[in-house]
Each structure stands twice: as structure tokens, then as C-alpha cells.
Amino acid sequence: MERTEIRVIYGDTDQMGVVYYANYLRFFEAGRNEFLRAKGLRYAELEERHARRLPVAQAGVTYRQPARYDDLLAVETSLVKLRRASARFEYRLVREDGALLATGFTVHGCVDPMGSLKRLPPEWVERLCVGEALARAGGG
Amino acid sequence: MERTEIRVIYGDTDQMGVVYYANYLRFFEAGRNEFLRAKGLRYAELEERHARRLPVAQAGVTYRQPARYDDLLAVETSLVKLRRASARFEYRLVREDGALLATGFTVHGCVDPMGSLKRLPPEWVERLCVGEALARAGGG
Amino acid sequence: MERTEIRVIYGDTDQMGVVYYANYLRFFEAGRNEFLRAKGLRYAELEERHARRLPVAQAGVTYRQPARYDDLLAVETSLVKLRRASARFEYRLVREDGALLATGFTVHGCVDPMGSLKRLPPEWVERLCVGEALARAGGG
Amino acid sequence: MERTEIRVIYGDTDQMGVVYYANYLRFFEAGRNEFLRAKGLRYAELEERHARRLPVAQAGVTYRQPARYDDLLAVETSLVKLRRASARFEYRLVREDGALLATGFTVHGCVDPMGSLKRLPPEWVERLCVGEALARAGGG
Numbered sequence: 001m002e003r004t005e006i007r008v009i010y011g012d013t014d015q016m017g018v019v020y021y022a023n024y025l026r027f028f029e030a031g032r033n034e035f036l037r038a039k040g041l042r043y044a045e046l047e048e049r050h051a052r053r054l055p056v057a058q059a060g061v062t063y064r065q066p067a068r069y070d071d072l073l074a075v076e077t078s079l080v081k082l083r084r085a086s087a088r089f090e091y092r093l094v095r096e097d098g099a100l101l102a103t104g105f106t107v108h109g110c111v112d113p114m115g116s117l118k119r120l121p122p123e124w125v126e127r128l129c130v131g132e133a134l135a136r137a138g139g140g
Numbered sequence: 141m142e143r144t145e146i147r148v149i150y151g152d153t154d155q156m157g158v159v160y161y162a163n164y165l166r167f168f169e170a171g172r173n174e175f176l177r178a179k180g181l182r183y184a185e186l187e188e189r190h191a192r193r194l195p196v197a198q199a200g201v202t203y204r205q206p207a208r209y210d211d212l213l214a215v216e217t218s219l220v221k222l223r224r225a226s227a228r229f230e231y232r233l234v235r236e237d238g239a240l241l242a243t244g245f246t247v248h249g250c251v252d253p254m255g256s257l258k259r260l261p262p263e264w265v266e267r268l269c270v271g272e273a274l275a276r277a278g279g280g
Numbered sequence: 281m282e283r284t285e286i287r288v289i290y291g292d293t294d295q296m297g298v299v300y301y302a303n304y305l306r307f308f309e310a311g312r313n314e315f316l317r318a319k320g321l322r323y324a325e326l327e328e329r330h331a332r333r334l335p336v337a338q339a340g341v342t343y344r345q346p347a348r349y350d351d352l353l354a355v356e357t358s359l360v361k362l363r364r365a366s367a368r369f370e371y372r373l374v375r376e377d378g379a380l381l382a383t384g385f386t387v388h389g390c391v392d393p394m395g396s397l398k399r400l401p402p403e404w405v406e407r408l409c410v411g412e413a414l415a416r417a418g419g420g
Numbered sequence: 421m422e423r424t425e426i427r428v429i430y431g432d433t434d435q436m437g438v439v440y441y442a443n444y445l446r447f448f449e450a451g452r453n454e455f456l457r458a459k460g461l462r463y464a465e466l467e468e469r470h471a472r473r474l475p476v477a478q479a480g481v482t483y484r485q486p487a488r489y490d491d492l493l494a495v496e497t498s499l500v501k502l503r504r505a506s507a508r509f510e511y512r513l514v515r516e517d518g519a520l521l522a523t524g525f526t527v528h529g530c531v532d533p534m535g536s537l538k539r540l541p542p543e544w545v546e547r548l549c550v551g552e553a554l555a556r557a558g559g560g
Contacts, residue, residue, distance in 0.1 A: 015298075022165035023162065029430055043489075056203055060201075070462065338478065342477070
């Protein structure tokens with residue numbers, strides 16, 4: 001699990017006075033990026049060196065309490081499932097005072113530039129798992 | 141079911157050359173707005189006249205094929221469940237040539253300015269149902 | 281001059297209850313896209329067939345009256361200056377009732393994939409000018 | 421002058437492979453927020469306690485070199501002009517290696533809930549100026 005801090009700006013909010021619902025997926029992406037960085041992986045490298053991408057196949061968010069302007073948030077990102085050509089991340093969005101604001105997940109396929117599913121590079125599989133309690137199995 | 145057209149702009153895409161995953165929730169919101177308008181309802185009125193809001197409690201997206209810059213899309217929005225204080229919408233994102241790009245849903249609670257769950261205004265319940273094949277029931 | 285309609289969604293607003301200031305540049309982009317389409321030009325084609333892009337070198341907005349949720353807006357886009365390797369567009373953002381909400385401009389350079397300034401394709405120059413009252417001159 | 425760090429995410433980029441032009445205004449806002457915080461001021465407090473807001477009246481950006489995914493950027497925010505009811509901020513967006521990517525400005529009016537121009541609260545004027553080399557004068 002990795003934690004990424006996010007400070008809510010005006011541009012994240014909507015006129016309900018809270019963070020707009022789509023922006024939680026932006027926060028999750030920031031968490032995912034830092035997760036990879038913490039494992040010594042750079043997504044840009046996956047694209048450039050391995051010619052692989054990890055497009056999102058599915059995403060979901062459960063909104064518990066609203067995040068607000070100027071809140072200092074932490075996204076806690078975990079890798080919970082890793083298959084040959086797919087990965088599932090889960091996210092917890094927590095406020096400075098410890099309140100849990102939202103949870104969510106993304107499922108990613110590993111694809112080549114043509115969009116065909118491909119195995120994750122072995123070096124990535126190895127590093128992704130470090131320190132994560134996850135279900136590894138065969139399948140897609 | 142209501143259809144809303146959306147033209148993809150550069151600002152919707154990311155460097156993968158496709159629409160950024162969070163922006164599908166923006167498209168769904170545009171669809172939801174038009175759905176209400178088509179039923180003779182205005183969300184702004186719900187806020188001003190009834191002092192009710194419909195914050196999103198849960199949202200999910202399944203990404204099938206990427207939407208791209210300049211694509212002309214249609215969001216097909218349906219109300220599929222209506223309870224006393226909640227509603228579930230489902231969305232299909234379809235490209236001009238008929239290809240189904242994404243599906244998704246949002247669940248909304250009806251709340252007062254304090255954030256407490258409240259019944260939807262009867263006039264809204266009546267109008268929301270017009271022409272929709274939905275499951276109505278008790279519960280929250 | 282071309283007009284493009286835009287319906288303001290929740291995701292465009294911020295907690296001040298008005299459209300977030302950065303989103304006016306999104307609206308201008310939508311206007312620019314429709315401007316090109318109306319002249320029979322597609323920006324995607326400029327990229328793919330001519331290997332040219334038109335990145336923004338400068339942008340400015342003057343905010344007069346706020347745009348709000350559910351407003352039906354029109355972006356009026358004009359090409360006001362065309363040089364060998366650059367173009368200047370101006371924008372007026374007008375509400376349904378005729379109120380002028382914002383004005384702005386963007387200046388674009390025409391570049392190749394390496395980022396070097398290049399002449400606009402002649403076919404583009406010709407079409408861009410149709411119906412526009414603009415200052416054509418030498419220079420960059 | 422205050423510095424704010426920003427890590428570019430995928431959601432900031434567009435399909436040109438660079439940060440979308442509107443998002444620089446988001447970065448500037450993040451810089452402005454940190455500027456205020458560093459002076460011991462909170463924008464949320466201006467709204468709640470003083471019933472004043474600082475909507476943007478004008479904004480401009482000059483784009484020099486593109487910011488890219490995963491870049492670590494710093495926004496350098498300065499207050500350069502302070503009048504009775506308005507303020508002008510200037511921004512420099514600098515990459516980790518020192519390259520200057522963009523410059524820009526915003527002009528803000530101080531308004532009450534009705535949108536009428538009002539003097540900035542004296543406490544704000546005092547604090548805003550600390551450590552800034554700025555032009556103070558009468559007028560709007």
C-alpha cells in the first residue's frame with residue numbers, strides 16, 4: 001500500500017461545494033502513479049521501453065463523505081489482484097483527520113500498441129508484488 | 141431512455157490518444173441532465189425550490205472500446221430503479237457508427253441541505269417514471 | 281465567424297456556483313473545433329495527413345459575467361490573424377439571452393512533429409480564410 | 421514568491437502528449453492557494469468570515485515549452501499588484517531541471533455575495549504584502 005497526498009483545489013469542486021464525482025478517478029490515478037513510483041516503476045517507461053499500456057477496463061467509486069475545497073487528502077493505493085495480463089488496484093481516500101471519504105477500484109488490462117492483451121513484463125510483475133498482499137493466479 | 145450527443149474535444153483526451161477515463165463520468169452527467177430536461181425537470185429547480193440534492197453515492201464504468209478526439213458520441217441514459225430516497229441511472233455510450241464504447245451506472249441519494257436522506261418530491265417521482273421501464277419499490 | 285452551442289454541466293462549475301475559470305479555455309477549444317469543421321477542415325487530418333499540429337502559444341480570457349450550471353452558451357469563434365506559421369483566434373462567449381459573458385483569444389503556432397515552426401498547408405490557409413475578415417501578412 | 425510542487429498526471433495531458441492548455445490555469449490556482457496559505461491566509465476563510473470572494477477578472481498564459489506526464493513542476497506565484505479591491509498575481513511554471521515552461525497572470529476583483537466590488541479586508545491586505553515586492557496604489 002502506498003499513500004499519496006492531494007490538496008483539493010477550487011477546480012476540483014463543483015457548485016454543490018464538494019469535489020465533483022469524476023475527480024475522484026483523477027485522485028485514484030495520482031495514487032496509482034505514486035504506487036508505481038514507490039515500487040521503482042515508471043508508467044512512462046512501460047510505454048516507451050516495453051510498448052505496453054495499462055488502459056482501464058473497469059472503474060468504480062463508492063462515495064461516503066464529500067471531500068471539500070482545501071482538504072488535505074491521502075489516497076491509499078493497493079494492488080489486490082495480479083493476473084498474466086491484468087491487474088486490480090483498490091483505493092481508499094482518507095482525510096487528514098482520518099475520515100474515510102471514498103473507496104474505489106480500477107481493473108487494467110495490459111495491451112500492446114494494437115490493443116491486444118499481452119503478459120505484463122516479468123520485471124514489472126516482480127516489482128509490483130513487493131510488499132503487497134495479493135491474489136496471484138492464472139487467467140486473463 | 142434519452143439520448144444526448146457529445147462531441148469529443150482535445151481537452152477530453154489524454155496522451156494515450158483516447159478519452160481520459162474520468163471524463164466518461166462527465167459524459168454520464170451530461171446525459172443525466174438531458175434525461176431530466178426531457179422529463180420536464182430541471183436539476184437547478186430541485187436545489188432551489190425543493191432544497192433537495194441528488195449527490196452520487198456510487199458510480200461505475202465498464203470501458204469497452206476507447207472514445208477518441210472528434211468522435212460524435214451519444215449517451216443513452218435510463219432510470220432503472222427508483223426508491224423513496226434514491227435513484228439508479230444506467231448509461232450506454234455509443235459512437236456515431238453504433239459501436240458501444242462504454243456502459244455505466246450511478247446511484248444517487250436524495251438529501252436535504254444537512255445531508256439527511258429525504259423522500260424525492262412527489263412531482264419528481266411522477267415525472268421521472270414517464271416512459272421508463274423501472275423497478276419501483278420501498279426501501280432507501 | 282462560427283457559433284458553437286455548449287450546455288454547462290455540473291462538472292464545469294466550482295463551489296463559487298459558477299463555471300471554473302479554466303473551463304472557458306475548454307469552451308474556446310470546442311468553438312475552435314467547430315470553426316474548423318465549418319470550413320471543411322478537420323484538426324485530426326492536419327495531424328495525420330500533414331504531420332502538423334497547432335499548439336497554443338498564448339491564451340487569454342476576460343471574464344465579464346459568470347456562466348452558470350445549465351446555461352446554454354454559444355462560443356463565437358473568429359480567425360482574426362493568419363501568418364505563414366501562426367494563427368490567432370478570438371472568442372466571444374454569449375448566453376442564450378444575448379449577455380456577453382467572456383471574451384478571449386488564442387495564438388497558435390504551426391509545428392512539425394519535432395516542434396519546429398512550419399508553414400500552414402496551403403489548402404488550410406485557403407479554407408481558413410473563407411468568410412473571415414482577417415489581417416493576412418508575412419512574418420511568423 | 422511562493423513555490424508549489426505539482427506532479428503531472430495522465431488526466432492533465434491530452435493526445436498531443438503534453439499538458440492540455442486549460443490545465444495550466446489549474447496549476448496556477450494551486451500556486452495561488454499555497455501562496456495564501458504561506459501568508460497565513462485561507463481562501464475558505466475569506467468566503468466564510470469576511471463574505472468576500474476573489475473571482476478572476478482576467479487570466480493569461482504564455483506557453484513556452486510543453487509540460488509532460490510525470491514531470492515534477494513548480495509553480496512560482498507572486499503578488500505583483502494590490503489595489504483597494506483588486507489584486508494581480510503572476511506565475512512561472514518551472515520544471516525540475518529548471519526549464520521555464522510557462523508564465524501567466526490572473527487579475528482578481530474582491531466582491532461581496534452580490535458581486536459588488538469591495539475593499540479587501542485590511543488584515544488580508546497586510547498579510548498579502550509580506551515579503552512581496554509589489555506596486556500598491558489607489559484605484560480599482
